[in-house]
Amino acid sequence: MKIPIIYNIRSLLRRPATSLATALGVAFVVLTFIGMLALANGFRSAMVSTGRQDNVIVLRKGADAEISSGITRESAAVIRSMPGIARLPDGRPMVTADVYVVVAKPRVDGTETHMPVRGVGPEAFAVRDAVHIVAGRAFEPGRAEVIVGKGLVGRMANTQIGDKLRFGQQDFTVVGHFEADGSAFESEVWGDAETLMPVFRGPVYQTVALRLEDPTSFDAFKARVEGDPRLQVQVKRESDFYAEQSSFLGTLLRVIAYLVTGVMAVGAVFGAINTMDAMVAGRTREIALLQTLGFRRRSILASFLLEAVFLALAGGVLGCLLALPINGIQTSTTNWQSFGELAFAFRITPGILLQGLVFAAIMGFIGGLLPARRAAKMVVAVGLRRE
């Protein structure tokens, strides 16, 4: 026969201070766990959401980032003329040859970082259709104007509309702000490629991005472009490329999260063992009584295990609730792979919350195992004799 769970809940409530302290211990571990995973996840999803599945990015062979790539005007023209590229209603191919650099600029707090600046072609807004203006207007080709991604506004100096950003010997006026679904583009400054090119590295693009007419034709397109003897390039799906760009820091943040919370969890398990031990010790007579009433040792073991898991789960839920306000907090760091500033938000997903709860339950289970065994193994006569 099973011992009703209400017995365990009432038992926990009889020692509110002890129960609460143990639950809080678990709650803080879960809070840390969720917070760190949300940081790693926010970073990763900002990068991954940057690329579209049906977009293609072309880099120079061997280049592992946009910053180290280079595509000549001639090569860009060859790529533009390739078949299989989607077209706009007026017949222009959906291709943008980009100038991409990172420029040393101060954040508003005075520390310095590298602001990504992208010079784009006129079709860029069609190729990257997540990008849209939310304030001001778009830059005009040929003029010293730029628009600033929402992630940089208020984070970097001189990013308000009307401000001037100095690149090299030229001032560029900020004429608008744009959004891009929280992707890495929101951490960039965009301007006209032909205007920005002479300011930075002279007549060379960094990458060419384009939309495929038929997303399933990627392999054929890749083979055709990489096989063209006039080109020394590599072709990647845009989505794959940006996912790769997040792999180093994304993995590092994740490893730190698991290491730190893993160590913390061991401490929390020790606390749980102590609490459950005390619970068992304090209820010696009760347990003996349960046995006398005919409850099996197995039921008693299950009952105490359940109690520990329940207590830890309560802590886990509390930890989840405490963690929720973290969601959406903006931060930024340098993504070392692209070498540019990346603004992103802590992102808590249902999956992360579930992981937190499972984590809490495991802590409770391990913490409850030894004390529950002690309770189940108790000799009735000894237990009943105890004062």
Added chain:
Amino acid sequence: MTRATLVRANLRRRLRRTILTVLGLGIALFLFVTLRTFLHTLQTVGDVGSESRLIVSNRLGIVFPLPLAYRARLAAQEGVHTVSYASWFGGIYQDPRNFFANYAVDEGYLSLYPEIVVSDEHRAAFMADRTGALVGIRLMERFGWTVGQTITLQGTIYPGEHRFTIRGVYQAGRRGFDESSLLFHHRYLDEIMRAQMGGEGFVGWYVLGVSDPDRAPQIAQAIDATYENSASPTRSQTEKAFNLAFVGMYGNIGFFLNAIGMAVVFAILMVSANTMAMSARERFGEIAVLKTLGFTDGAVLRLVVAESLVIAGLGLALGLGGALLLFNFAEFDLGGFVPGLAVTPGVALMAAAIALLIAAVSAAVPAWQSARLKVVDALRYVA
């Protein structure tokens, strides 16, 4: 019976609990010390940078090169005794995950960096080989390389496969200086540039040796003023400031590490105070007996405090001792990721303060309860 005997007996009566509490405390303090040390090391990375070396880079950012033509003008700058230069190569060894720093340096570079310690034999062999490489000892160990071995790096900035022969191994002359880089000759890079881009004559950054560090700011200003209106304006800063700027690029990650450290401390406070309070509650009867025997409230308090102090002290010894052992003696540095991790006296003191605080908090509850305790009630109390 002495008081020490009583404390010892109390700690032993529930040995499992005492051990678990000490272990839990130790783990939490270890984590706290580790996080603080990590943060502190990141913040003080600039200290490894010298103030008698100036780094001159392109004002647009470190990824933009500077003309080699600046060299003569920089050498003529008053107060500068040596001009050297280097360029980031960005080569990949077998897999992008095997990241390490590799860059090209000119002949004068080693004379500017006494921290790079190489035997005369290795130095001569390196200088004599056009495609030779000088490799940090940690990097040698990481890949199991040997001197004389030829390795191939995949170019990211300079396409293709590039071969280098390891001619020497260097060690750091001071703690915290990087030992996991690969250095090779700039003239070899010039060859590659000539072949691939039809031109050389660019360098990543200049390193200047300054005779009088106090005059470094004026020298930096003079250099930057010279190139103010050129196509490649410069930014000159001491190596220390340059390194600190790199740390700044991490943004407020440090703040989050700190927040986690605080969460850990709070969680330990919770759990330890709870355990200590539990111990006291179970001993209501005992304390009543002690009081009946004539122990004053003060004497009981001293007993409780002594017990907390022993637990906190053991936890501190475990956590802080473990961290000291790992970082200061075994010189663990995450595989060269953060060189020079070391627990500072300040961090150690902070950990001690936390342990003391935990002892005080966890002693407070039982001490207060036992002071309020009516002997008659307690003797009747059933735990």
